[in-house]
Amino acid sequence: MKYCLFIDPHSCKSSAVQHAQDLTIALLAQKQQVKLFFYGYAVETAFNKDNSWKKLANKGILLHVCSTIAENHLKRGQQVNTYFSLAGLGIWMDTVLESDIYLEIR
Template sequence: MKFALMVNGSPYRSQGALSACRFAMAAVEQGHQVLRVFFHGDGVYNAVRDAVPPADEIQLPQLWRDLARDHGVDLAVCSAAAERRGVLGEQGEDMEAFPAVADGFRVAGLGLWMDACLAADRVIVFHG
């Protein structure tokens, strides 16, 4: 089965982002495909490069990066939502690099979310 996931909640303010990450990990471990995780609204805070949770807390930013690295899951951050919240930082000279966005994530528009929805068997939205 192919899934498209949307995360609307910030990483430590609600359970939504952690639930989405755990769902995605369980899905790929069971042989399903997670086409894309799209971070929208306060969900864009999951992609902040400089987020450093205390050592005794769940390292959610690292779990997302591991999911992308180990399973090829596309982690797309909504450009409009990230810009609105100051998450993008200053663009690099090539106008594609966003140094405030963590490795493993990419900045994208809603068109990529629509593509994932059309290709997926199931679309799941995790609210904050």
């Protein structure tokens, strides 16, 4: 099965990003395909020095980050970790359409 996880926490204190990571690891263990799209507060993940996402990216997991929201960080001189890719909502929509199962994690 192909999964698309849309991560959009309601606040910066939400555990949605951690839940998405745990779910991704569980799905990989079951040989499922997973693509993620980070939106809202979840975009901050792409700017953190957390190597656990790098491990997932090295396994072929696509980590898309909303480019519009990331722009605020980029204007402040922050850099996106190389294992995340900036993407617009068109990429998100393509990912949704290619997926068998779409989940929003808030």
